[in-house]
Amino acid sequence: MTATTTQAPGAAAAPPRLLALRRFAREFAARPAAMAGLGILLALTILALTAPLFIHASDLNVVNAPGQPLSPPSARFPLGTDYAGRSIVPLLIWGTRPSLAIAVLATALTMIVGSLIGLLAGHFGGTTARILMAITDWFIALPTLPLAIALAAVLGQGNTSITIAIAVTSWSGTARLIRAQTLAVEARPFIERAKALGARDSQLVFRHVLPNVAPFILVSATLTVSGAIISEVTLAFLGLGNPTDVSWGSMINQAFFQGAVSAGAWWYILPPGVAIVIVALAFTMIGRAVENLLNPRMARRP
C-alpha cells in the first residue's frame, strides 16, 4: 500500500505518495474494463455538461411538442417520441444531468458522513465506538428502500429530498469499512511515534489516519455511486422526484404511467434503462478495479 511502496530508481526525488499514485494509475490503465468504465463516464459527463449548448428548452417542453405522441423511431425522431410527442433523444441526454448530479452529490454526502463516523469509531474506541457501531449496524440491517421512501415522502417531492434519503440510507457500509481500516492503520508503528511526539487526536485522525484510509474511501465511493444511481431512479420512478424535471427515472415513470407499456413503445422504455445500466456498470467496473488494485486478496473474489 501507499506507505510501503518501493522507490523506483531515477524517481527517488518524488515523494512516496506521488509515486504510489503513479504506479496505481499505471496498473489501473492496464485494466480494459476499468478504462472502458472511465471512458464512458468521461464521455457522459462531457455530454451532460455541454447539453445546454445544443438542447433548447423547447425540446423539453411538454406543450407544443413537435411530434405525435408515442410514435416509433423515424428519420426525424431517431428514438421516437414520448407520451407528449417530444423527441426521446434530447430527453435522454438531458436526463443525464439530474441523474448523475444526484448520484454524485448523494455519494459525496455518504462519504463524508460514513468516513467521519468510521474514523471516529475507529480512533476513539470504547463506549463512543460501541454506540456509533450499534447505530451503523442498525442502518446496515434495515431495508434501505422503505426507509428512503419514508424519508423522501416526508421531506416532499424533489431532488434534495431524494439526495438526503439516499445519503441517510447508504453511509453505513462506508462507516464499517473505514472503521476497520482506521483500526488497521492505527496499529502501525508510525501512529505510536506520532502519539509519543504528542500529536493531538485531530492531528492523528486527519493528518495520519485519513491519508492512509483515503484509498478505501475512494473504493467505497465508486461502488456507492452505482447504488445511488439505482436508488435515485427507483425513487424517481415511484414519483418522489421533482415532477417537472427530466431525468432517467422520471422518463421511465412517465413511460410506465402514460401508456407506453400497452402501446409496446419499446423506444420509450428501453433507452433510459439502458443508460442507467451503462452508468451503473461503468462505476462498478471502476470500483472493482480500484478494489482489486488496493487489495490483491480480493482479486479472485467476485
Added chain:
Amino acid sequence: MSSTSAPLSALGLSALETPPSGASSARDFAHYLASKIVAALVSFVALLVVGFIIFSLMPSNPVLALTRGRPTSAKQVAFLTKELGLNQPIWERFGHYVINTLQGHLGYSFQFETPVATLIAQRLWPTILLMGSSTIVSVLLGMWLGIRSGWRPGSLLDRVSTGSAITLWSVPTFWLGIILLVLGSVGFGPIPPLFPAGGMATAGTAGGFAIMHILDIARHLVLPCLTLVLVVFAQYQMIMRSSMIDETGNPYLLTARAKGLRDAEVRQRHAVPNALLPSVTLIFLQVGTMISGAITVETVYSWPGLGYLTYQALQIPDLQLLEGTFIIFSASVIVFNLLADVLYRFLDPRVRRA
C-alpha cells in the same frame, strides 16, 4: 435493487462474527439466544424511535400532510390536532405512539378510509406468496450456479454467470419488470401475450372452481416472480460462489480426492455441505433486498401486496399508511436477522459443539 455499496463484503457479516466459545453448550446457547433477542428488541425500539422522528416530528404540520388533497375546515383541523395528540409534549406523544404500535393500532388511512392494520393484514399474504415463491426459485438457481462457478473459478460457466450476475446487479428492478411486462403480457413482435398484465387474479373468477382459481393466481404470479428472481438470484450465486472458493483449498478435499472419489462426488458430498453453512444463514439476511425489490415489482404489476400498498400510500402521500408499511417491512427484517443468527448457531456443528 442494490442496498449497499459493497455488494458482498458487507453482507451479513454480523452473523458470522460471533466466535464459538464456552464449554457447556446448552447454557451457552441459551445465553447466545437471550443476547440476540435483546439485541433484536433494542433494534425494534430504535425502529420505533426512527419511525416517530420521521413521521411525527419531521412533517412541519402533520394535519396538513394527512389531509393533503382534501378540503378541511378549521374545525376539522382543530379536531385532528387534538385527535392526533399534537398539542401534547413530545414524550407523551412518543409514549402513546409506542403503546399504540405495540397494540397493533398503526393509525388510520384517510385514503382507503380503513385502519392501517386492517389494510396491512389484507395485503400481507400476496406479498408473502410473491416473496416466498421468488426466494425459493432464486435460492435454487443461485445455489446451483454458485456451486458450479465456485468449483471452477475462471471457467466458461463462471465467467458467463458471474458476468450476468454483475450486469443484473446494475439493472433497476422496476425497469426489468416493465420490460418483462411488455414481453410477457403485451406481446412483442412474434411473442404473443402469454400472461396477464397485472393484479393477482382475473376479476370474477374467485368464486369458481378452487383449482381454476389457484391456476389463475399462478399465471398472474409468473411475471412478477420471474422479475424478482432475476434480480435476486445473483446475490445467492455470489454468496455460494465465494463460499465454495473458500472451501476449495481445504485439505479434506485433497483427502477425498486421494481416496479416488470422482470430481462430482468430491464437490457434492464434501465441499457443498460445508460451503452451504454460511450461505444458508445469509439467505435470511437477503430479506431486506427482497423487500426493496417487492415494492417496485408489485408497483409495476399492481400485485395487491404491501409493496403496492406503499406505492399507493406514496401518491397522496398517506403518511400513516406509509408509516405502517415502513414499520412492518423493517420489523420483519429484524425478525429474519434474528432467525439468521439463531439458525447459524444451530446449523454449524463446529459452533454448536465448541
